[in-house]
Amino acid sequence: MQTHEIRKRFLDHFVNAGHTEVPSASVILDDPNLLFVNAGMVQFVPFFLGQRTPPYATATSVQKCIRTPDIDEVGITTRHNTFFQMAGNFSFGDYFKRRAIELAWTLLTNPVSEGGYGFDPERLWATVFYDDDEAVGLWQEVAGLPSERIQRRGMADNYWSMGIPGPCGPCSEIYYDRGPEYGIEGGPEANEDRYIEIWNLVFMQNERGEGTSKDDFEILGPLPRKNIDTGMGVERIACLLQNVDNVYETDLVRPVIDTVAAVAPRGYGQGSHTDDVRYRIIADHSRTAAIIIGDGVTPGNEGRGYVLRRLLRRIIRAAKLLGVDQPIMSELMTTVRDAMGPSYPELVTDFDRIHRIAVAEETAFNRTLVAGSRLFDEAAQSTKTAGKSVLSGTDAFTLHDTYGFPIDLTLEMAAEAGLSVDELGFRELMAEQRRRAKADAAARKHAHADLSAYRELVDSGPTEFTGFNELSSEAKILGIFVDGKRVPVVSHHARSGNEAPALDRVEIVLDRTPLYAESGGQIADIGTISGTGTGGGAKAAVTDVQKIAKTLFVHRVNVESGEFVEGDTVTAAVDAKWRHGATQGHSGTHMVHAALRQVLGPNAVQAGSLNRPGYLRFDFNWQGALSEQQRSDIELITNEAVEADYAVNTFHTQLEKAKSMGAMALFGEAYPEEVRVVEIGGPFSLELCGGTHVHNSAQIGPVTLLGESSVGSGVRRVEAYVGLDSFKHLAKERALLAGLASSLKVPSEEVPGRVATLVERLKVAEREVEKMRLATARAAAANAAAGAETVGRVRLVAQRMSAGMTANDLRSLVGDIRAGLGSEPAVIALIAEGDNGSVPYVVGTNTQAQDLGLRANDLVKALASAVDGRGGGKADLAQGSGKNPGGIETALAALRAEVARS
Structure with a gap:
């Protein structure tokens, strides 16, 4: 059975059993504990934690998973893979142990002709948590497993948690016996090469506390509702159904x-x-x-x-x-x-x-x-x-x-x-x-943020965003939060009784708002919330707006006067000047993206962005720096589109239809089925976007590229000013050019040539200075070699050099001195007071000194300790830097003493 068929049968089985099929999430999710999604349940964590109410009672998925901690084991064993597909079924307070066992058993053992995988029931084993008598009974009753094929195991094997405080519970694993040619008999406890795990059923029923390992944490108590989280390894099933020894032999590998x-x-x-x-x-x-x-x-x-x-x-x-x-x-x-x-x-x-x-x-x-x-x-x-x-x-x-x-x-x-x-x-x-x-x-690694206080508001529906059509909206206060805890009232001044304390910063949730919440590269609006109900006279400055669960807008505010009471009617208003600049920056980002693709081609794909009033930053996938001509072309095309005064239109459509139209989407971003499309100038720019924009491209104003740089391998960044900020930048550049022209006493157009001439003269002068410095350094090396002292069997040069010498200077001198000391055992240690209070030092030894046990990477420690430094290197050459110039003489004395002990 091919892997694609294995996936399809799994999903069909659970959809027919009433589950909602959920697509695989991206392997990149916004989780502080995960570099990559590493389990099928990760995208459902908010449901298990009670932070959000799931839109379905049961679900099924085949999730892309990445695990890299054991990367060095890949290929050595046949059980370690960095990528795998985890098929799972999930219940959020619906069914529990019995139904989970029934569904897994029927899919595994039903004949292929009936949609199952056709495994021989006589070759299946189960493990359970050591005190889970209920699971043992269900395996016997539902699956007919004899007691000798059900093994009890401890917390390290059969108790699941996320490794941090949160939901947890006993689990039951299903194993397949591959036969005596793969090892000794005795079940999973005896040999997990012969008995291979294919499915894990987690009975998520408890909440765990802090701990340090799989079996070292406290069980705090039961969860409000019992959940099911299962995972079936698609690759392992493929191995068995394709009758191959390991995943590398399967049809996809x-x-x-x-x-x-x-x-x-x-x-x-x-x-x-x-x-x-x-x-x-x-x-x-x-x-x-x-x-x-x-x-x-x-x-x-x-x-x-x-x-x-x-x-x-x-x-x-x-x-x-x-x-x-x-x-x-x-x-x-x-x-x-x-x-x-x-x-x-x-x-x-x-x-x-x-x-x-x-x-x-x-x-x-x-x-x-x-x-x-x-x-x-x-x-x-x-x-x-x-x-x-x-x-x-x-x-x-x-x-x-x-x-x-x-x-x-x-x-x-x-x-x-x-x-x-x-x-x-x-x-x-x-x-x-x-x-x-x-x-x-x-x-x-830390526990997931506790967002349960917001859950009631999240469940009541999304915040209505009115900011596409207006800058001021009447709204109702749905909730007030202080330090993540819901309070009924907040005031500017502290008062006695049970009222909330006076605070300069709180969070206010409204049923509707014109203030944009940070997302899609656009930073949040600023503005005000003013009381019009019982809190008349109340005013708060909105400093930030963030989303919780992608639907609830939370306004972070400084309360400036009066008091706000839950249920009050208020007026939320956007700072009009801020919004104007923000729309210029966001629309300008779309224009620059379109120009980039015209100049560089379709492979210049967005990798991130940031826009704020008057400024935009755009990251894109590209190898190598852009040429001056490419930068110039991008800027020209962008400003030509601005001058064309293109209309900016927005509309909603289905995701797949938008993609078929050529609308650009951000890689790794999860989009809903219905998306908002921003169109600028017909085919010039078409992107999926939920942000605010100008009405016509001319409102963006001039766009000035500030530069282009690398932000990582294969990712480049362009930055630009727009609108009035662009004009101000150009005015500064013009004033700078005029000042240079005046200083150089040449017309503005001749400034580049005159500067180039001056730069060349400066380079010639610097080369002359470098020659003089090298000559001085060689003389210092000769003097140092001539002053070498004999310590025991070793020729030792341990000297303080002139101030301002760098580590590179000292390293060059050490090499010259070592070469001039001949074949006797020699140790050279040079130290100097560098710039900004630094103390560079270098130690070198020749082969003969190393034969006596004198290694540069050992000796350098004697210098380091006296000048509050550190260093390292090899046996023949080591270096470091300290920060206590007052310890230089002590350092040299310590090194002499170390050499004398050899």
Whole structure:
């Protein structure tokens, strides 16, 4: 049975049982604890937490999931995957254990002809939480499982929580017995390679407190209602129904392996476990990368972008280690698209962008490999020069951490150079890095914000936004909140009794409002809320407007006078000047986006934006800086469209119809079925957008591009002023040019040429100064070498150099002095008082000194402690910087003492 059919049967089974089919969410959700969606229930968390009332009592979905903590295990085992599909069914206070078990059992065991998967009931096992007698009884009653095929397990295995305070409960897992050829008998407790988990039924009934592990937390009490959260691994089911050993052999993954095997000199499954692991890494990571790019991520150096970059680089490295020298990313992305397109059509419709980003990263990393190879060559040569045959763990770790070299690539290159590698030292450094990363992640992980106080208002319906048609609206106060707690009244001055305390900042929720809530790159409106009912005379300044549950507008205000009472009628008004500037900025963003696509083509896709009165910032996916001509063309096209005074029209339509019209959408953004489309100048600009805009493009005023820059690999940013801010900027530029022309005593048009001449003269002067500085430095090196002292068996130069020297200066001098001291054991330590109170220092040793046990990276610590600094490096050269110039002489004395002990 093909994977697409497995997905379809699951969804059909639960839809026929009354569940609402919910599409997979993006793998990127606004959750403070998650880099990527890692479970099928994540998009339903607000329902389980009681923050929102679900629009359906039961639901089913097949969710795209990404898990990367065990990325280094991918391919080594056949159970670790970074991308997988989690099929699930969910009940929000509707059915519970019995119905969950019935639905899972019937789908698994019903014949294929009746819509089931046709598993042999005699090969299915169940595990339950150790004291869940009810679940044991239901498995016996509903499924007819004998007691010997039901195993009780503890909290670590059969009690589920999100890892943070929130909902939790016992779970029951379903296992399939693959047979004696896969291991010993005895059920899941005995062997989870033979007995493979295929489904987990979570009986979400309790609330947990703080804790540190899977089984170390307090159960606070029962949830208000019992919920069901289940997950069936689609890939694992595919393995079993397609009668293959692991996910890499299934219909959606094996084609990627075959693509690589067609160009690799060594094939898959030919007896080399190491090569098979490399094939699996490529297959797994190719699918994951395509999915992540498809949901709007581009390679970068932090967060999601770093994960994507690491996946793509592991693909490239694994291919090279298989002997594939040619670019391969294009073929891999094409194969993934063809295999997975029927389930994820966005991989087809957005393929050009996915393909371009992946191929660009391959090209960039191939250049990085060249640079990393040079570093390896230097480290290998240094190792050999020192008479050693083992590349240090520090060198291997640097190659991994700085250039992304996996240890197996370093091992292979070292073997070719006749060296081995200190793998133990490397793995210790890797383990330390992981410990730091886990500690950092744990520090950032926290409970979901408690929004339950707003739930009643969220459930009562969305806030009516009137700001498209008016700047002032009469409204009713639905709720007042102080520090997240609902209060009946808030006043400017404190009064006795049970009234709310005086506060400068509170939150007010209205039934309708003209004030725009921050979203879609447009920052919130500012304005006022004034009392017209019992709170007549009350006034509050609105400083921010945010959305809760995407529907409820919450006004953050400073109460300036009077008091506000829940139920009062008030007038909410937008600052008209602010709104005018905000609409200019937002409409200008659409215009710049359209101009970018005209100049660069359809691959210049929006990656984010920010607009506020008079200013816009637009991020887009693109490789490489724009040329001056491209920037000029973008600015010209934008202003031509402004001058054309295009009409700005808005309308609502179905999402798919809007997309078919060519309306642009933001990648990774979840849109409702009905969307608002903003059209400027007919075909010139057509985008999905919920923001406020001008009525005609001429109202935007002049648009001036301020510049273009990189904000990460594959993402560029343009910034611009619009309207009066644009005019003011141009006026400043004009005044600056006039001032330069006056100072240089030339006409304005001759200023660029005159400045270029002055710059060239300055460069010549700087080169002369640098020559003089180098000559002085060489003289200082000669003097220092001549003044070398003998400490024990070592020639020692430990000197304070002239103020203002940089670390680069000192490093160059150390090299010169070391070369001039001949073959005797030598240690050179130079330190200086640098700029801004810094204290740079460098220590060097020659091979003979290292043979005596004197290592630069050890000696540098003697300098560091005395000047409140830190440093590090290698055995032959180390450096650092401190911040206590008063400790320089003490530092040099400490180093002399350290050398004397050798």
